[in-house]
Structure formats: structure tokens, C-alpha cells
Amino acid sequence: MFEARIHVMLKKVILDPQGKAVKNGLLAMGYDCVDDLRVGKYLVLTLNTADRAKADREVREMCDRLLSNPVIEEYNYDLQEVAP
Amino acid sequence: MFEARIHVMLKKVILDPQGKAVKNGLLAMGYDCVDDLRVGKYLVLTLNTADRAKADREVREMCDRLLSNPVIEEYNYDLQEVAP
Structure with missing residues (x-):
């Protein structure tokens, strides 16, 4: 059994309106040091397989096909074996 | 200057409908090993301060007050110094 921890972020060149809104909220609350x-x-994601190569391949595929939008987002993940 | 990387997740006892929907999508696409x-x-979050204690205190406060909902979510973060 493997666990994948996946981070999906907008690419750096893409504006992040949600991040901007949250940042403005924090500044309005007085957190001046927010840059x-x-x-x-x-x-x-937990995968029910004992085959690391298969788990790795499938996570990559899932990220490309559903979990991220490769046009505007980038992702990375790490994969570790966990007890069932 | 410090960078905080913050993870906010629903508590384990709280149902995660978004996760469930994505899982069902993956199963429908044929990824049977998704558990x-x-x-x-x-x-x-980038903080414009040289004071680690202040950065740590403010990140914790921001998480409690705005970035997470302590009733249903839990968070963790790590803080590292970065070049300005």
C-alpha cells in the first residue's frame, strides 16, 4: 500500500486571485509582514497496490489527466509505503 | 524573510465530499487501486521579517483566525528562512 502526497499549484506566471484575496484579508487584519x-x-491519495513502479506511474497519470490542469498548474508528489 | 508552507486538511472524523467525488472520478477512469x-x-506564504519567533507566532495566528476553520480543519506548517 502506498500513500501519495500531491501538491498542485498554479504556475508562477499565472495570476492567483484566491491567493491575492487571502493576502489582502491578512493585510486588512493587520499582518503587515505578509509579502x-x-x-x-x-x-x-492511498493506493492499494504493493508495486511501487505501478503506483508511481498511476499517480503521475492521474495528476496529468484529472488532478491538475497542466495548462495552468504544476504538481509534484512524494510516494511512500504505508502499512495497510 | 521566511516562507511558511501550510497544509490545511479536514479533520479525519469529518466527511470529505470533495475527496470522495475525486476518488469516484478516478475509479470511473479505471484506476481501481485508489483506496x-x-x-x-x-x-x-512569504513573510517580510527577520524575526523567526515573530514569523512563527504570526503564521500560527493567521492559521487560527483566517486560513483554517478550527472547528472542522486541522493545519500544520513548516517555516524556513529564504533569501529576500
């Missing part, structure tokens, strides 16, 4: 804020997704 | 999937937020 930049970007918001992304974090997915924790 | 569990939970979706959270990932925030990358």
Missing part, C-alpha cells in the same frame, strides 16, 4: 501568498491544492 | 483520497489546501 506573498499563493494557494494550491493538497491531496493525500 | 482513499482526501483533499486539502496548501498555502505558501
Whole structure:
């Protein structure tokens, strides 16, 4: 059994209106030292397989096909074996 | 200057309909080995201060007050110094 921890973020060249809104909220609350804020997704995916190569291949495929939008987002993940 | 990488997830006891929907999507696409999937937020926050204690205190406060909903979510973060 493997667990993939996946981070999906907008590419740096893409404006992040959600991050901007949250940043403005924090500044309005008095947190003057906030310089930049970007918001992304974090997915924790458990895979029921003992084959690391298969798990790795499938996670990559799932990220490309459904979990991220490769046009505007980039992703990375790490994969670790967990007890069933 | 510090960078905080913040993960916000629904507490384990709280149902995650978004995770469930994405999991069903993956199963429908043929990824039979998907066992569990939970979706959270990932925030990358840059703080314009040289004081680690202040940065740490403010990140914790921001998480408690705005970035997470302590009733249903839990968060963790790591803080590292970055070049300005």
C-alpha cells in the first residue's frame, strides 16, 4: 500500500486571485509582514497496490489527466509505503 | 524573510465530499487501486521579517483566525528562512 502526497499549484506566471484575496484579508487584519501568498491544492491519495513502479506511474497519470490542469498548474508528489 | 508552507486538511472524523467525488472520478477512469483520497489546501506564504519567533507566532495566528476553520480543519506548517 502506498500513500501519495500531491501538491498542485498554479504556475508562477499565472495570476492567483484566491491567493491575492487571502493576502489582502491578512493585510486588512493587520499582518503587515505578509509579502506573498499563493494557494494550491493538497491531496493525500492511498493506493492499494504493493508495486511501487505501478503506483508511481498511476499517480503521475492521474495528476496529468484529472488532478491538475497542466495548462495552468504544476504538481509534484512524494510516494511512500504505508502499512495497510 | 521566511516562507511558511501550510497544509490545511479536514479533520479525519469529518466527511470529505470533495475527496470522495475525486476518488469516484478516478475509479470511473479505471484506476481501481485508489483506496482513499482526501483533499486539502496548501498555502505558501512569504513573510517580510527577520524575526523567526515573530514569523512563527504570526503564521500560527493567521492559521487560527483566517486560513483554517478550527472547528472542522486541522493545519500544520513548516517555516524556513529564504533569501529576500
